Amino acid sequence: MPLPTIEWEGNIEGRVRLIDQTLLPAEIKYIYCEDLKSIWRAIKTLMVRGAPAIGIAAVTGVLLGIKDIRTDDTEAFFKELKNVTNYLGSSRPTAVNLFWGLSRMERVAWENRDKPVHTIKEILLREAINVQNEDKSICRQIGENGAKFIKDGDGVLTHCNAGGLATADYGTALAVMFKAKENGKKFKVYADETRPLLQGARLTTWELMHAGIDVTLICDNMAAHVMKLGKIQCVIVGADRIAANGDAANKIGTYGVSILAKEHGIPFYVAAPVSTFDLNITSGDEIPIEERSSEEVTCGFGKRTAPEGVKVFNPAFDVTPAKNITAIITEKGVIEKPSTENVQKILGK
Ligand SMILES: CSC[C@H]1O[C@H](OP(=O)(O)O)[C@H](O)[C@@H]1O
Numbered sequence: 434m435p436l437p438t439i440e441w442e443g444n445i446e447g448r449v450r451l452i453d454q455t456l457l458p459a460e461i462k463y464i465y466c467e468d469l470k471s472i473w474r475a476i477k478t479l480m481v482r483g484a485p486a487i488g489i490a491a492v493t494g495v496l497l498g499i500k501d502i503r504t505d506d507t508e509a510f511f512k513e514l515k516n517v518t519n520y521l522g523s524s525r526p527t528a529v530n531l532f533w534g535l536s537r538m539e540r541v542a543w544e545n546r547d548k549p550v551h552t553i554k555e556i557l558l559r560e561a562i563n564v565q566n567e568d569k570s571i572c573r574q575i576g577e578n579g580a581k582f583i584k585d586g587d588g589v590l591t592h593c594n595a596g597g598l599a600t601a602d603y604g605t606a607l608a609v610m611f612k613a614k615e616n617g618k619k620f621k622v623y624a625d626e627t628r629p630l631l632q633g634a635r636l637t638t639w640e641l642m643h644a645g646i647d648v649t650l651i652c653d654n655m656a657a658h659v660m661k662l663g664k665i666q667c668v669i670v671g672a673d674r675i676a677a678n679g680d681a682a683n684k685i686g687t688y689g690v691s692i693l694a695k696e697h698g699i700p701f702y703v704a705a706p707v708s709t710f711d712l713n714i715t716s717g718d719e720i721p722i723e724e725r726s727s728e729e730v731t732c733g734f735g736k737r738t739a740p741e742g743v744k745v746f747n748p749a750f751d752v753t754p755a756k757n758i759t760a761i762i763t764e765k766g767v768i769e770k771p772s773t774e775n776v777q778k779i780l781g782k
Pocket of ligand 1: 479482483484485592593594595596599600604605606632670671672673682683684685749
């Protein structure tokens with residue numbers, strides 16, 4: 434049974450329990466966030482990370498924020514709620530699931546604005562738990578819909594971590610692999626280490642080894658050679674925000690992998706829930722790309738690997754154009770040859 438990545442614990446006065454992913458793979462440690470600042474920091478520092486998991490951090494973060502709203506005045510409550518969602522929304526800009534979760538809580542609260550504040554709080558508690566539970570079934574459905582793309586004997590390359598640690602518990606890209614294994618498929622996974630924060634080396638290999646799936650760690654700059662050696666038959670990655678035309682933002686380096694896959698005639702799949710689509714933007718050009726600290730590159734995990742004061746550019750994501758994506762695997766179905774029209778065909782249902 435996969436470990437729960439992040440979940441609400443208790444009643445409306447409860448707290449968030451989450452695995453501190455910055456300590457993996459050396460240590461599995463659950464930490465508790467009991468106030469807004471601590472969940473904001475957990476998102477910012479990638480203690481909790483991955484678009485769907487950030488969506489759960491958003492909805493449970495709202496619960497932490499409203500715990501301290503001690504008014505029975507509805508107008509004052511909604512003013513405070515807006516402050517809570519604005520604050521949580523300032524943690525990281527790219528994964529749309531953060532904003533999707535915050536909007537969902539605001540919508541549900543507003544739909545119940547005629548009720549007493551204490552009732553609205555209870556309704557929001559149930560909504561946050563719904564989001565957690567929905568994610569578990571959505572990820573399993575993604576696995577069901579995507580498992581057919583992994584054939585017996587395949588080499589599968591993945592980038593970053595789109596596993597259970599990036600969701601409530603089961604993953605998106607890795608859900609496809611978990612399901613293919615469950616269906617008896619024999620395949621090998623090649624995991625890019627994924628600099629600078631090494632989600633692939635630290636998290637993906639850890640998850641796949643625990644699941645008994647054959648995984649080989651490679652440096653990011655080895656992907657082309659591994660493909661040229663004929664070891665890869667498909668690429669499966671996650672996503673953080675997908676535009677209406679199918680352009681997909683994912684961890685930095687994904688765009689390059691898509692170009693390599695195209696060059697070698699290898700199918701490139703994105704696995705993501707519908708909540709990762711941002712239909713308010715027409716193309717990937719509009720996706721905000723998070724830039725992170727230079728220390729992540731020059732002092733990764735405490736070891737200085739570049740001169741003090743060197744200039745650093747550290748974008749945490751890039752955008753893969755829809756034309757490089759063979760299909761997007763969602764819980765509602767598979768979007769072959771992603772385009773505005775084909776996205777709408779699946780999401781419009
Ligand atoms: C299933 S979404 C996982 C997605 O999120 C990761 O980014 P980060 O580790 O910075 O949160 C990466 O882009 C993964 O593909």
